[in-house]
Amino acid sequence: LAPWIPVVGLEIHAQISSNSKLFSGSQVQFAAPPNSLVSFFDASLPGTLPVLNRRCVEAAVMTGLALNCHINKKSLFDRKHYFYADLPAGYQITQQRVPIAVNGSLSYSLCIDNKMSQMVTKTVRIKQIQLEQDSGKSLHDDTRSQTLVDLNRAGVGLMELVMEPDMCCGEEAAAAVRELQLILQTLGSSQAVMAEGQLRVDANVSVHHPGEPYGVRTEVKNINSIRFLAKAIDYEIQRQIQELGNGGTILNETRAFDSKLGCTIPMRDKEGKQDYRFMPEPNLPPLILYDAKSLPANMNHQQVINIDWIHERLPDLPSVKREKLVEQYGILPEHSFTLL
Amino acid sequence: MRVLSLGRWLRAGRVPPRGRVRLNSGHRHSGHRPQAPPQGPAQVPPRKVSVEVLDHLEHLALVDFRDSEGVERLQKAIQFADQLHEVNTDGVEPMDSVLEDRCLYLREDDVTEGNCTKELLENARETVEEYFVAPPGNIPLLKLEEQNTYLQGSK
Numbered sequence: 001l002a003p004w005i006p007v008v009g010l011e012i013h014a015q016i017s018s019n020s021k022l023f024s025g026s027q028v029q030f031a032a033p034p035n036s037l038v039s040f041f042d043a044s045l046p047g048t049l050p051v052l053n054r055r056c057v058e059a060a061v062m063t064g065l066a067l068n069c070h071i072n073k074k075s076l077f078d079r080k081h082y083f084y085a086d087l088p089a090g091y092q093i094t095q096q097r098v099p100i101a102v103n104g105s106l107s108y109s110l111c112i113d114n115k116m117s118q119m120v121t122k123t124v125r126i127k128q129i130q131l132e133q134d135s136g137k138s139l140h141d142d143t144r145s146q147t148l149v150d151l152n153r154a155g156v157g158l159m160e161l162v163m164e165p166d167m168c169c170g171e172e173a174a175a176a177v178r179e180l181q182l183i184l185q186t187l188g189s190s191q192a193v194m195a196e197g198q199l200r201v202d203a204n205v206s207v208h209h210p211g212e213p214y215g216v217r218t219e220v221k222n223i224n225s226i227r228f229l230a231k232a233i234d235y236e237i238q239r240q241i242q243e244l245g246n247g248g249t250i251l252n253e254t255r256a257f258d259s260k261l262g263c264t265i266p267m268r269d270k271e272g273k274q275d276y277r278f279m280p281e282p283n284l285p286p287l288i289l290y291d292a293k294s295l296p297a298n299m300n301h302q303q304v305i306n307i308d309w310i311h312e313r314l315p316d317l318p319s320v321k322r323e324k325l326v327e328q329y330g331i332l333p334e335h336s337f338t339l340l
Numbered sequence: 341m342r343v344l345s346l347g348r349w350l351r352a353g354r355v356p357p358r359g360r361v362r363l364n365s366g367h368r369h370s371g372h373r374p375q376a377p378p379q380g381p382a383q384v385p386p387r388k389v390s391v392e393v394l395d396h397l398e399h400l401a402l403v404d405f406r407d408s409e410g411v412e413r414l415q416k417a418i419q420f421a422d423q424l425h426e427v428n429t430d431g432v433e434p435m436d437s438v439l440e441d442r443c444l445y446l447r448e449d450d451v452t453e454g455n456c457t458k459e460l461l462e463n464a465r466e467t468v469e470e471y472f473v474a475p476p477g478n479i480p481l482l483k484l485e486e487q488n489t490y491l492q493g494s495k
Contacts, residue, residue: 019451026454033470038454040456054449057446084478085474150472241383282439286440301441302448
């Protein structure tokens with residue numbers, strides 16, 4: 001019997017740690033009275049316009065640099081259209097054509113055989129990092145057949161990190177996300193607490209036989225912790241192997257992870273393949289970033305973001321801190337992982 | 341089989357350019373003047389829009405073409421826009437915003453807005469304890485076969 005090769009790719013949304021939202025001046029705060037942190041722009045009232053928050057751009061650049069990405073000196077904003085009650089504008093402002101950072105990598109470590117004694121380093125490629133808006137929150141009231149909408153979260157800045165499908169199991173995904181969490185927290189670009197929705201992970205899973213093309217992939221959502229991430233991915237891999245082994249087929253669908261049952265179930269409300277009708281955001285000119293060489297002479301400093309300046313001020317990343325601990329105190333590498 | 345995007349569909353059936361007009365490349369300061377465009381509207385043949393595409397558009401944009409006049413208006417609009425294919429744009433970077441030489445203004449990360457719950461909720465027909473009320477999830481449009489509309493009749 002030919003072995004199955006699982007393929008796992010992650011799409012991660014990290015809420016940017018900032019005082020105000022990506023395109024408006026309303027506050028970013030977890031757990032506030034409903035609809036109290038909402039500006040006219042966030043509620044999508046006619047006549048309002050987006051104004052980009054400098055801090056969010058800096059957070060994205062820092063993150064891109066820490067993940068060895070190429071920072072695009074010119075990036076563009078687009079509209080992604082779809083209808084949902086928590087998206088009052090009917091579109092999300094994102095960066096589909098030219099995102100702010102591309103082609104990076106994230107290195108993480110795994111223990112072999114569950115023993116801390118042997119650690120192996122793996123790398124997952126980062127396809128891109130883009131700036132985009134978060135949507136509001138929907139509370140489903142099934143008894144009264146209605147949805148309650150709170151727009152406090154609508155418009156909060158997000159960094160979407162797209163990883164290439166370089167991983168093969170739940171354990172690798174969990175380790176990668178843990179390391180990413182540490183990096184984001186060290187940089188301060190996101191607090192990355194999954195329980196508060198500051199870090200959301202969707203997993204794309206497929207299986208195929210060696211030498212054959214990649215199988216149909218499913219997208220798994222509603223994963224609320226790193227532990228559940230590993231469980232959901234491993235369950236989905238097994239489900240697909242079983243289904244294919246019984247002669248069935250895998251549908252290209254979105255599935256939700258049910259943490260109580262420990263399984264994935266098809267999500268309702270997904271009407272086949274969505275056509276997002278991407279179009280350039282007409283209210284935002286291209287985002288131009290500078291470095292030491294291209295710095296314009298006579299521009300207001302507040303309006304200029306210098307990539308090199310940010311690079312010089314990056315704090316030591318966790319991997320560097322671990323190395324320093326090993327060097328300075330002579331501890332074992334695996335112990336440096338316990339500490340950091 | 342639904343066509344995924346009207347734009348893609350238009351590109352697939354390109355009208356071959358007649359009497360190529362080379363417009364200046366997007367550079368403002370190059371000093372070249374564009375040649376005069378052809379006189380009058382180009383003779384572009386009208387194209388029928390398939391029922392599948394119309395149905396797809398109705399789902400996407402939540403419009404209702406309602407009757408033959410609505411569909412006819414759409415076809416005329418496409419025909420009008422098709423004139424753009426007369427222009428040779430080889431090697432020209434598409435312009436997607438007239439703001440291309442403007443600086444994107446960067447705002448300082450200060451809290452300056454919000455706290456207007458009462459005002460915002462005034463616009464809502466129905467609210468529950470400071471939440472907006474919406475139907476339970478998206479109510480999908482009926483599939484074409486199940487509808488009783490003009491499009492269904494015209495299949």
